[in-house]
Amino acid sequence: MTPTPPDDTRPLTGSDLDYGPAGDADGTRVVRAGLPAEEPYEPPLPGPVFAAHYHLPGEVEGAPYAYGRDANPTWTRLERAIADLEAPEDPEAEVVVFSSGMGAISAVLLSLTRPGQTVVLPCDGYNLLAALHERLEGFGVRVRTAPTGGDAQLDEVEGARLLWLETPSNPGLDVCDIRRLAQAAHEQGALVAVDNTLATPLGQRPLLLGADISVASGTKALTGHGDVLLGYVATRSPEVAAAVRAWRKTVGAIPGPMEAWLAHRSLATLEVRTRRQAGNALAVAEALAARPEVSDVRHPGLTDDPAHALASHQMSRYGCVVSFTLPDQAHANRFLARLRLVGDATSFGGVRSTAERRGRWGGDPVPEGFVRLSVGVEDSADLVRDIRRALDASAAPESGAVADGLGGGV
Ligand SMILES: *Cc1c(COP(=O)(O)O)cnc(C)c1O
Numbered sequence: 001m002t003p004t005p006p007d008d009t010r011p012l013t014g015s016d017l018d019y020g021p022a023g024d025a026d027g028t029r030v031v032r033a034g035l036p037a038e039e040p041y042e043p044p045l046p047g048p049v050f051a052a053h054y055h056l057p058g059e060v061e062g063a064p065y066a067y068g069r070d071a072n073p074t075w076t077r078l079e080r081a082i083a084d085l086e087a088p089e090d091p092e093a094e095v096v097v098f099s100s101g102m103g104a105i106s107a108v109l110l111s112l113t114r115p116g117q118t119v120v121l122p123c124d125g126y127n128l129l130a131a132l133h134e135r136l137e138g139f140g141v142r143v144r145t146a147p148t149g150g151d152a153q154l155d156e157v158e159g160a161r162l163l164w165l166e167t168p169s170n171p172g173l174d175v176c177d178i179r180r181l182a183q184a185a186h187e188q189g190a191l192v193a194v195d196n197t198l199a200t201p202l203g204q205r206p207l208l209l210g211a212d213i214s215v216a217s218g219t220k221a222l223t224g225h226g227d228v229l230l231g232y233v234a235t236r237s238p239e240v241a242a243a244v245r246a247w248r249k250t251v252g253a254i255p256g257p258m259e260a261w262l263a264h265r266s267l268a269t270l271e272v273r274t275r276r277q278a279g280n281a282l283a284v285a286e287a288l289a290a291r292p293e294v295s296d297v298r299h300p301g302l303t304d305d306p307a308h309a310l311a312s313h314q315m316s317r318y319g320c321v322v323s324f325t326l327p328d329q330a331h332a333n334r335f336l337a338r339l340r341l342v343g344d345a346t347s348f349g350g351v352r353s354t355a356e357r358r359g360r361w362g363g364d365p366v367p368e369g370f371v372r373l374s375v376g377v378e379d380s381a382d383l384v385r386d387i388r389r390a391l392d393a394s395a396a397p398e399s400g401a402v403a404d405g406l407g408g409g410v
Contacts, residue, residue, distance in 0.1 A: 026085075026202050026271050027271040027272070029084060029085065029088065029271075030085065030202075030267050030268055030269075030270045030271045031268045033080070033081035033082075033084040033085055033267055034077045034078060034079075034080040034081025034082075034084065034264060034267075035077070035081075036077065045077070045261075045264060045265060046073075046074075046077070047261065048074045048257035048258050048260065048261035049072055049073045049074045049257055050257050050258075051065075051068055051072065051257075052067070052068040053066070053067050053068060054066060054067075054068075064076075068254075069249055069252055069254055070249050072254075072257055072260070074257045074260045074261050074264070075097050075254075075255065075257075075260050077264060078095075078097055078260045078261075078263055078264045079094070079095040079096065079097055079232070080095070081264055081267055082095045082097070082201070082218075082222075082232050082234060082267075083095040083234060085201035085202065085267070085270075086196075086201045086205060086206075086207055086214050086234040087205065087207045087208065087234065087236065088205075090207070090236060092236055092238075093207060093234060093235070093236050094234070094235060094236075094238070094241040095232050095233065095234045096232065096233045096241060096244050096245050096248060097218075097230065097231070097232045097255050097260060097263075098230070098231040098232060098233070098248060098253050098254070098255065099229065099230070099231070099253045099254055099255045099256075099259075100217065100219065100229045100230065100231045100253070101126075101197060101215075101216060101217020101218070101219055101220075101229075101230075101231035102128055102217075102231065103231050103248075103251075103253035104215050104216070104217070104231030104232055104233050104244075104253075105126075105128075105129075105132065105195070105215055105231070106132065106251075106253070107233060107244040107247040107248060107251075107253065108162075108193050108213055108215055108233055108240075108244060109132055109136060109162070109164070110135075110136075110139075110247065111243045111244055111246070111247035112161070112162055112191060112240065112243055112244075113136065113139075113141045113161055113162055114141070114161075115139060115140030115141060116140060116141075116142070117141055117142065117160075117161035117162075118141070118142040118143070118144060118159060118160045118161055118162075119136060119141055119142070119143050119144075119160065119161065119162045119163075119164060120143075120144050120145070120146070120153050120156045120157055120160050120162070120163045120164060120190075121133060121143060121144070121145050121164045122145065122146070122147065122148045122153060122164065122165065122166050122169060123145035123146060123147055123365075124147050124148050124149075124169050124172050124174065124365060125148070125164075125166035125169055125170065125195065126166060126170050126195065126197075127361065127363040127364050129164075129166075130363060133145070144156040144160070147174065148165070148166060148167060148168075148169040148172070148174040148175070148176050149172075149174035149175070149176070149306070149307070150176075151176050151177050151180060151181060153165065153176065153181060154180070154181060154184055157181075157184055157185045157188050157190055158188060159188060160185065160188060160190040161190055161191065162190055162191045162192075162193065163181060163182075163185040163190050163191070163192045163193070164193050164195070165178060165181060165192065165193070165194045165195070165206075165211070166194070166195040166197075166198075167194065167195075167199075167204075168198045168199065168300055168307065168311070168318075168319060168321075169198075170197065170198055170321070170348075170372075171321070171323055171358050171364055171366060171370070171372040172298065172323065172365075172366070173198075173298040173299065173300060173305075173307065173321060173323050174298075174306075174307055175300055175307035175310050175311045175314075175315075176310075177310055177313075177314070178192075178194055178204075178206055178209040178210060178211055178314055179209050179210050179314065182209065182210035182211050182212075183210060186210070191212045191213065191240070192210070192211045192212050192213070193211065193212065193213035193214075193215055194206035194209075194211045194213070194214050194215070195215055195216065196214045196215065196216045197216040197217045197220050197221075197222075198220070198221070198319045198321060198348075199315055199317070199318075199319055200216075200221045200222050200270065200274055200317075200319075200349075201214070201222075201234075202270055202271060202274050202316070202317055203274060203278075203315050203316060203317035203318065203319055204314060204315045204316070204317075207234060207235070207236055209314055212235060212236070212237055212240060213233060213234070213235045213237075213240055214233075214234040214235070215231070215232070215233050215234075216231065216232055217230070217231050218230030218231055218232055218263055219231070219347065219349075220347060220348050220349030220350075221270075221273070221274060221277070221319070221320055221348070221349030221350075222263070222266075222267070222270065222349070223262065223263045223266040223267075223349075224266055224269070224270070224273050224349055224350055224351055225262075225266060225350060225351055226347060226350040226351075226352070227262065228259045228262050228263055228266070229259065230255055230259055230260070230263050273351065273377055274317055274319075274320070275317070276377045277319075277320035277349075277375055277376065277377060278301065278317045278318055278319065278320065279380060280320070280353075280375040280376070280377070280378070280380045280383055281299055281301065281318065281319065281320050281321065281322050281375040282299065282301045282302070282318070283380045283383070283384055284322050284373065284375050284383060284384060284387060285297055285299035285301070285302050285322045286302070287384045287387060287388060288322065288324050288387070289302065291388075291391055293326060293327060293331070293391065293395065294324050294325070294326065294391070295324070295325045296323075296324060296325045297322065297323075297324040298322070298323045298324065299318065299319075299321070299322045299323075300315065300318040300319065301318030301319075320348065320349055320374055320375045320376070321348050321349075321372060321373070321374055321375070322372075322373045322375060323358075323370065323371065323372050323373070324370075324371055324373070325366075325367050325369045325370050325371070326369035326371060327369055328368055328369045329357065329359065329368040329369060330397065331369055331394060332357040332368070332369045332370070332371050333357060334393075334394035334397070335371070335390050335391060335394040336355055336356070336357060336371070336390075337394075338389070338390035338393040338394050339355065339386060339387070339390045340386050340389075340390075341353055341378055341382060341383055341386040342354060342355050342373065342383075342386065342387070342390075343355075344356060346361075347374070348372065348374030349374060350374065350376060351376050351377045352376045352378070353373070353374060353375050353376035353378060353383060354373075354374045354376075355371055355372065355373040355374065356371070356372060357369070357370065357371055358370050358371070358372045
């Protein structure tokens with residue numbers, strides 16, 4: 001369909017806004033995604049609907065909104081928006097939003113598996129997968145694991161019910177081939193889910209690469225301001241959508257209307273934020289790679305990164321996370337304390353840069369001096385200068401006293 005711009009000599013009507021959603025570029029798509037048809041004197045994005053229940057005349061059957069744990073119009077608009085980003089050309093794609101990324105991940109793993117079935121997880125994915133691994137085994141589900149890199153999970157898919165991928169992986173930033181793994185898993189009759197948190201739907205579209213399910217934490221780059229916890233499941237399978245929706249209703253892992261509304265509002269800037277962050281991340285990664293005390297700099301956008309060739313085939317944008325290793329724990333802590341523009345904090349994807357020594361949490365297979373840095377939307381040159389200065393100031397333990405006056409994390 002060729003987009004037809006509305007005739008600007010008459011007032012816009014709702015149907016004028018139907019033009020072009022399938023063909024628009026992402027920068028255009030994000031500012032309109034999920035908005036209702038335009039109504040005179042109504043806001044473009046209606047405010048959050050605070051409702052525990054709705055007027056419900058007669059029978060429940062067919063009522064779109066009955067009780068607040070089941071559905072909410074603010075969620076519906078956000079769900080349509082995310083569906084439009086995860087699967088732009090596919091009106092059948094459905095999204096179910098959750099109160100957090102873990103709410104969404106648990107919904108997929110726990111609603112789609114039964115005792116005796118097998119799930120294949122990455123052994124280097126988000127650290128709470130380990131807790132779910134234990135929980136699944138407690139319920140009699142068999143769990144196999146393999147690393148993300150080298151498509152090693154391929155060797156484990158035989159007879160599996162569900163293959164879980166996380167690419168790029170957090171925090172190691174390894175990448176696996178979604179198309180190849182999905183094809184192999186489908187030959188075994190397995191469902192394929194991809195944790196798309198790090199890339200966001202503007203960086204990677206797992207459903208278009210053959211996955212059945214794209215799951216993410218909206219807490220990170222999707223919403224991007226570090227003020228909301230959110231998760232979602234996107235799928236083209238009506239059965240999967242129904243299962244995770246029923247799970248959400250049963251466990252009550254629902255987002256608040258305010259969070260859902262803030263998330264929707266934040267989507268309008270997703271394209272500009274992730275574009276800027278991707279450029280900044282590459283500049284920071286290159287600056288880090290040039291330093292002798294820094295080793296194992298990983299970022300899928302670096303042309304000499306082991307994951308780059310594969311990433312360039314399935315990602316359109318490489319995300320905001322750079323990981324690297326300093327010689328030891330004390331060195332990493334000195335570096336983090338000397339940064340002025342990068343806060344020492346967990347999470348990633350926000351407009352303000354943050355970094356942390358990942359080993360402080362335990363549970364991730366990383367060295368003590370491993371740092372996960374999330375690059376924000378600051379000026380690129382300022383950021384690189386701050387990181388270089390902090391590296392200089394943290395080079396030797398005795399330089400700490402001198403550098404203390406330069407200010408700590410923000
Ligand atoms: C943060 C994160 C999660 C968990 O999301 P929450 O919103 O914190 O529950 C899951 N997967 C990945 C890759 C993450 O980075």
